[in-house]
Amino acid sequence: xxxxxxxxxxxINNRKKATVANFEVFRIREKQIPVEKIELKDTVQGFAxxxxxxxxxxxxxxxxSHGVSVSFYxxxxxxxxxxxxxxxxxxxxxxxxxxxxxxxxxxxxxxxxVFEFYDTSDMTxxxxxxxxxxxxxxxxxxxxxxx
Numbered sequence: 001x002x003x004x005x006x007x008x009x010x011x012i013n014n015r016k017k018a019t020v021a022n023f024e025v026f027r028i029r030e031k032q033i034p035v036e037k038i039e040l041k042d043t044v045q046g047f048a049x050x051x052x053x054x055x056x057x058x059x060x061x062x063x064x065s066h067g068v069s070v071s072f073y074x075x076x077x078x079x080x081x082x083x084x085x086x087x088x089x090x091x092x093x094x095x096x097x098x099x100x101x102x103x104x105x106x107x108x109x110x111x112x113x114v115f116e117f118y119d120t121s122d123m124t125x126x127x128x129x130x131x132x133x134x135x136x137x138x139x140x141x142x143x144x145x146x147x
Contacts, residue, residue, distance in 0.1 A: 001028065002027065002054070002075075003026065003027060003028060003049075003075055004025070004026040004028055005023055005025045005026075005047070005056065006023070006025075006026070007022070007023055007044065007047065008024065009021055009022075010022065019043075020040070021039070021040045021042070021043075021044045022037060022038070022040075023037065023039075023047075025037075025038070036075075036079065036080040038073070038080065040058070040060050041062075041063065042060035042062045042069070043060060043061045043063070044058060044059070045061060046058070046092070046093060046094055047059070047094075048094040048096055049096070050100045050101070050103075051096055051099070051100050053100040053101065054075040054076075055072060055074045055075075055083070055100075056072075056073055057070055057103065058070070058071050058073070059091060059092070059093075059094060065087075065088070067088035067089070068089055068090070068091055068092075069085055069086060069087045070085070070086045070089055070091060070094070071084070071085040071086075072085075072123070083123060086105075089105060089116065090107045091107050091114070091116070092106065092108050092109070093105075093106045093107075093108050093137065095139065095146075096139075097139055098140075098143045099143035100143075101119060101120055101121055102117065102120070103117075104116065104117055104118075104137060104146060105118065106137050108134055108136070108137065109133075109134075109135055112130070113134045114129075115127075115131065115137070115146075116128050
């Protein structure tokens with residue numbers, strides 16, 4: 001791969017309850033392996049790279065709000081860029097299409113079974129569907145079908 005992401009949780013002011021999540025993204029193929037950092041004061045629940053591309057998504061829950069947010073980032077030529085943050089989403093998992101570009105944000109198991117389909121090229125919401133008590137999601141290898 002071209003990139004390596006490492007999540008580091010650190011305590012704030014030596015308090016064992018309050019943590020900050022740092023993501024350090026290493027550009028493996030570049031000279032001297034430059035590092036980019038993202039700091040989230042939220043509880044991180046999930047992370048997933050786009051299979052064939054340079055985007056990734058993070059599921060995080062802000063401490064002050066009631067709801068989960070999903071942030072999308074893209075590794076640009078020179079710097080890391082936040083594409084968009086979707087707030088108050090009923091999701092617990094991220095499923096990228098094997099070909100990239102398309103992503104399903106799913107609320108599985110104890111969540112409500114909502115599936116949200118996004119095209120990350122322009123961050124459009126393509127469809128929302130509900131499958132109560134869904135436990136698993138799997139893309140077919142071509143990225144055309146979702147089971």
